[in-house]
Amino acid sequence: MTGWSKPNEGWVKVNVDEGVEEGWGAGFGAICRGSEGQVLWGLSERRRSTMEPRVAEAEAVLMSIQEARRRGHTNIVVESDRKSLIDALKTKDTERSDFHLVLHDIYRFYNSFACISWSFVSLKYNRVAHELAHWGSMHYGRNIWAGVLPCMA
Template sequence: MVEEMEEGDFLRVQRGSGASNGAAEVERKGWEIPQTDFVKINVDAGEKEGVGVSVCVVCRDDRGRVLWDLSMVQDLSGESHVAEESAVYEGISEASKHGHTKIVVESGCLTVIEALKRKAKGRSMFSLILDDILCLCNSFSSVLWSYTSLVNNTVAHSLAHILPRVVGRLVWSDVLPPIENNVVNFDSRLI
């Protein structure tokens, strides 16, 4: 996987030109609304100590409303990039089940987004999951890949580190859990 990433130039880090110490500049803009007729699928993954990998997916429409979300814990351990890929896979799989045709998939993992944009090939677990994701994309009329900073992916990031506490998969469509309502309401003020 490392060789594939090095060949694909996935490990680039863009730094802000105005930062005196060379650190990347991050501006809190809040979640950005997708184009008309698109839904945005924000994804994130996090490690649940002693449990596994937590994945969260939040789907919002072009008005900023949460349409559905998914939270799951998988009994896995390993590379964080593979966990992020799992979040992307689960997000587009659920989007397909909901009948969405135009999606923007947004993640804070530049490695995954760049690999998907390039349609990277290889034989590692990372590449096999990429193949599965790209195959699923055939069920959509339009798929856009978007990298965002952590501070602009607050809802998915927060929930990936909060819900759920046990191995399993939960999907909410009509009523969001109270903790998520608080995070979404805070983030919506920044739209």
């Protein structure tokens, strides 16, 4: 496995992660970078409801591709550190569960992009999305940043 790499010219790369914490609900984080590695935008959302981690990670993907579409990105690579999710997206898995309901919503967005691809990346290379998923665990709702991310120290 290699480390994080910049997307090709004309593409953006979106890294996503979840943060499910007992008593705090579910958190989602995403960071989008351009072909020079520059931060284009980031988002963080915290919900009071808890969910299983793979459902939360799928929600993070859905939220991030919705934001990518809203911002006019047409060629995107989505990276996650949850291999089972990436495998399910690549095979267009269609079982019946809460997880698959979210996958179905993601599949509806396929035609919104010229090209979308899915990639597994280890947590080591997904650290910023991970931090955003846990950012502001006391603050519920969605936060979106353009170009500059919050201080997460």
